[in-house]
Amino acid sequence: MPPESGACPIASAADFDAWVVRQPAAELADPFTFVIGMDGSLRLAPRRSEHVACAGGEPVLSAGEIGFGREAGRWVVREVSNQSTGYCPDGSSWPAVAGALDRIGLGHQARFTHEVVFRRCPRCQEHNIVREGDFVCVYCDGDLPMDWNVDPEGPGRPTA
Numbered sequence: 186m187p188p189e190s191g192a193c194p195i196a197s198a199a200d201f202d203a204w205v206v207r208q209p210a211a212e213l214a215d216p217f218t219f220v221i222g223m224d225g226s227l228r229l230a231p232r233r234s235e236h237v238a239c240a241g242g243e244p245v246l247s248a249g250e251i252g253f254g255r256e257a258g259r260w261v262v263r264e265v266s267n268q269s270t271g272y273c274p275d276g277s278s279w280p281a282v283a284g285a286l287d288r289i290g291l292g293h294q295a296r297f298t299h300e301v302v303f304r305r306c307p308r309c310q311e312h313n314i315v316r317e318g319d320f321v322c323v324y325c326d327g328d329l330p331m332d333w334n335v336d337p338e339g340p341g342r343p344t345a
Contacts, residue, residue, distance in 0.1 A: 247278035
């Protein structure tokens, strides 16, 4: 991973503890950019970072934004989404996120707190965010598929 990405690999509770103490309080008030690498590892970067840069340009199992807080004297995940227009991960990528968080001992929800629905338009090939269940392309008014189709062979799709 290139150092200029600002991404920090988090493989353990100790890694997270070392990372979180270096974060300014103002930064901790907002979510961070995250990716789950193909090896299942969590990488964190400032929210203004691009997901593809956070991942060093590599494919990922999931990506999005994640916010942390303290509860009962320990760090937990307060919010987590799959909001990444760089990778457009499917909501079914949640198990990769949960697995990475479990490995480092961070308490978390049972699913994304905000799940974004991404689809590629078969007619014009543009990527869309589906809002309010309206599966219509904002670029050409074509119908969008109900199943995730952004890049079935590539980033953002769970492999397991």
